[in-house]
Amino acid sequence: MKYFIANWKAHKTIYEALDWIKIFTKVLSTDEDLLVKLSQNQIKIIVCPPSLYLYFLKQHIKEFNNVHIGTQDISMFEQGSYTGEVSASMLKPHIEYSIVGHSERRKEFHENETMIESKVKLLNKNAVTSILCVRNQHDSLYQSADLIAFEPVEAIGTGRNMSIQDVIEIKKTLNLQPHQPFIYGGSITAQDCREYKEGDEVDGFLIGKASLDAKEFIQIIKTFTS
Numbered sequence: 409m410k411y412f413i414a415n416w417k418a419h420k421t422i423y424e425a426l427d428w429i430k431i432f433t434k435v436l437s438t439d440e441d442l443l444v445k446l447s448q449n450q451i452k453i454i455v456c457p458p459s460l461y462l463y464f465l466k467q468h469i470k471e472f473n474n475v476h477i478g479t480q481d482i483s484m485f486e487q488g489s490y491t492g493e494v495s496a497s498m499l500k501p502h503i504e505y506s507i508v509g510h511s512e513r514r515k516e517f518h519e520n521e522t523m524i525e526s527k528v529k530l531l532n533k534n535a536v537t538s539i540l541c542v543r544n545q546h547d548s549l550y551q552s553a554d555l556i557a558f559e560p561v562e563a564i565g566t567g568r569n570m571s572i573q574d575v576i577e578i579k580k581t582l583n584l585q586p587h588q589p590f591i592y593g594g595s596i597t598a599q600d601c602r603e604y605k606e607g608d609e610v611d612g613f614l615i616g617k618a619s620l621d622a623k624e625f626i627q628i629i630k631t632f633t634s
């Protein structure tokens with residue numbers, strides 16, 4: 409199974425989000441090759457928009473196998489007096505996946521390992537699949553995290569993706585559990601994703617900027633799985 413996760417971050421108005429999903433579903437529904445791969449569990453696509461859009465986008469992807477909606481984060485609290493928070497149990501009816509521990513959350517919102525561990529636990533408790541982002545071998549890889557996304561800070565949003573050779577070297581040091589797929593993220597584009605096929609070491613991508621364009625996002629999926 410290869411995973412393709414779109415991380416929109418804080419981009420797009422609701423109108424732009426709906427345009428994106430319309431283009432995405434139109435292209436997907438006419439691509440026999442991708443439809444077969446989706447139905448044969450060779451590919452999984454997870455779109456992570458801003459939480460406000462989850463419900464609206466989900467209505468458009470229901471008919472597709474292995475196309476899911478996820479969140480970019482969840483609250484570290486289960487429920488209670490936490491102004492502004494959206495908890496895992498609230499999101500659960502709308503999502504199957506959630507990113508946690510993204511380096512932007514660690515940096516801009518001062519998330520530490522205790523907070524990230526709470527989030528992973530709450531996702532498990534609510535049967536939402538966790539996509540745990542780690543920046544390097546020093547970040548904790550919780551055994552209960554479902555997918556591990558290796559995202560070197562120097563590669564995120566810089567246009568300088570890490571070479572597959574360096575990614576494989578870091579992977580060796582990560583102590584992944586056998587059940588944990590290994591995802592790479594950091595400046596992935598349709599032009600350079602092919603090199604990550606080497607050795608079949610990378611189980612997919614977490615894609616920021618290039619996922620904002622539905623056609624480029626689909627092109628990455630096609631290039632990596634052809």
Ligand code: PGA
Nearest residue numbers: 564565594595615616617
């Ligand atoms: P990028 O973002 O593809 O724009 O580098 C990846 C990420 O932050 O998940």
